[in-house]
Amino acid sequence: METRDMDTLVNQVADLMVNSRRMVVFTGAGVSTESGIPDFRSPGGIWSRFDPEDFTYQKFVSDSEARRKHWQLLREGSLTTDARPNPAHYAITELDSLGMLDCVITQNVDNLHQKAGVPDEKVFELHGNLLWAACLSCGRRYPFDEIKLRLDKGEEMPDCEACHGILKPAAVFFGEALPADVLGEAAQRSQNCDLFIVIGSTLVVYPAAYMPQYAVDAGAKLVIINLSSTPMDNDATVLISAKAGEAMSAVLEKVKEKKAAS
Numbered sequence: 411m412e413t414r415d416m417d418t419l420v421n422q423v424a425d426l427m428v429n430s431r432r433m434v435v436f437t438g439a440g441v442s443t444e445s446g447i448p449d450f451r452s453p454g455g456i457w458s459r460f461d462p463e464d465f466t467y468q469k470f471v472s473d474s475e476a477r478r479k480h481w482q483l484l485r486e487g488s489l490t491t492d493a494r495p496n497p498a499h500y501a502i503t504e505l506d507s508l509g510m511l512d513c514v515i516t517q518n519v520d521n522l523h524q525k526a527g528v529p530d531e532k533v534f535e536l537h538g539n540l541l542w543a544a545c546l547s548c549g550r551r552y553p554f555d556e557i558k559l560r561l562d563k564g565e566e567m568p569d570c571e572a573c574h575g576i577l578k579p580a581a582v583f584f585g586e587a588l589p590a591d592v593l594g595e596a597a598q599r600s601q602n603c604d605l606f607i608v609i610g611s612t613l614v615v616y617p618a619a620y621m622p623q624y625a626v627d628a629g630a631k632l633v634i635i636n637l638s639s640t641p642m643d644n645d646a647t648v649l650i651s652a653k654a655g656e657a658m659s660a661v662l663e664k665v666k667e668k669k670a671a672s
């Protein structure tokens with residue numbers, strides 16, 4: 411994209427944001443890849459090296475060998491705890507500090523929006539959060555760091571310290587239902603916003619991809635910032651084909667200029 415075109419589009423997005431009364435930001439894997447987190451579903455991603463069949467919810471709860479493999483993968487992965495937020499995360503956090511953010515709805519499980527400073531209660535994690543594990547029997551939650559210490563000490567299948575139930579990473583697995591309360595609240599926020607910003611998602615994974623559809627159906631304006639095309643490109647008021655960090659940093663600067671001038 412030519413620089414001049416990019417400036418125009420960034421300016422349009424900033425205008426929409428400044429004039430919005432309720433803005434929802436929706437983030438996908440494209441926001442996390444800039445923090446070095448692999449897109450699980452892309453070529454070279456985890457699912458091209460492992461069989462997704464081994465990682466379904468049903469298999470995890472019924473097959474101890476699958477659990478052992480899963481914990482091993484998470485232990486080796488270091489895919490979450492070491493990752494740092496990138497400029498896209500920080501730009502979104504700053505929009506919140508400016509009082510412009512209703513909430514973030516994310517497909518990502520890496521906790522990076524919270525790490526960048528968006529308050530927990532404003533982050534709706536449709537696919538859960540890998541930085542936690544939960545007991546399937548009593549519901550007790552454990553930070554992944556704690557579990558990792560136990561794995562590093564040689565435990566192959568950490569169980570619940572309270573009831574010895576099965577511990578499962580708090581991210582949504584293949585074949586597992588999305589958390590109904592989070593999904594419901596996210597859908598409602600989408601329907602009630604006037605501006606919906608998609609960042610780094612190709613909008614092909616459902617039900618997450620219903621969110622922008624809910625927003626548009628209810629009359630909200632749609633912005634899509636993504637490197638590749640999406641099924642909703644034609645619904646977008648502004649479409650920016652660029653990396654998330656680069657585009658959002660530029661948008662934030664423009665928003666601040668406009669705020670200062672008004």
Ligand code: ZN
Pocket residue numbers: 545546547548549550570571572573574575
């Ligand atoms: Zn338990």
